[in-house]
Amino acid sequence: MTDVLERFEEKLGESGEALEHQRQCYLDLRFLLDHLPEWRQKYPNRWVAVYRQRLVAVEETPEQLLRVIREHDIPVAEAILDFVTEEKVAYVLKLD
Numbered sequence: 001m002t003d004v005l006e007r008f009e010e011k012l013g014e015s016g017e018a019l020e021h022q023r024q025c026y027l028d029l030r031f032l033l034d035h036l037p038e039w040r041q042k043y044p045n046r047w048v049a050v051y052r053q054r055l056v057a058v059e060e061t062p063e064q065l066l067r068v069i070r071e072h073d074i075p076v077a078e079a080i081l082d083f084v085t086e087e088k089v090a091y092v093l094k095l096d
Helices: 002-012 014-042 062-071
Strands: 046-050 055-059 080-084
Touching (some): 014 046, 014 080, 062 080
């Protein structure tokens, strides 16, 4: 099976990198969602950053969060950033 995956990745080239990036984003988002109930209690109304299935920063403002992420040489485009509300919140977008 591994041989098949390796040949598949060889054929994909840069597309393979895009798929890996997408897979990593999915894993990080899953990590965030799995830990959200706990973080609502620990970090209410704070900004969090997840990278490579780890909580890498918790800050009060998005500006502070971005500063910390950059200080740790974490690619901002590859991190999942979210605002942790104290309670579950549902947003509805209305497009006219």
